[in-house]
Amino acid sequence: MQAEWTEEAIQRITTENTTLKQRVRQLTTDNRTLDERLKAARSNLRFQDRRIADLEARIAEPAPKS
Secondary structure, eight states: OOOOOHOOOOOOOOHHHHHHHHHHHHHHHHHHHHHHHHHHHHHHHHHHHHHHHHHHHHHSSSOOOO
């Protein structure tokens, strides 16, 4: 079955397609930004975990005798 498309329908679909492509680009950019922020947060968390472990180890060490 062959459908006939009016100029108005073609224009509407073309406009919607363009809008959707722009939205995909924006979501892709947003996703990259959030991924970078997540990686940075994980890196910061690893650093803080090491720092806490170091401080806990210092607290656990016996005090030097005077």
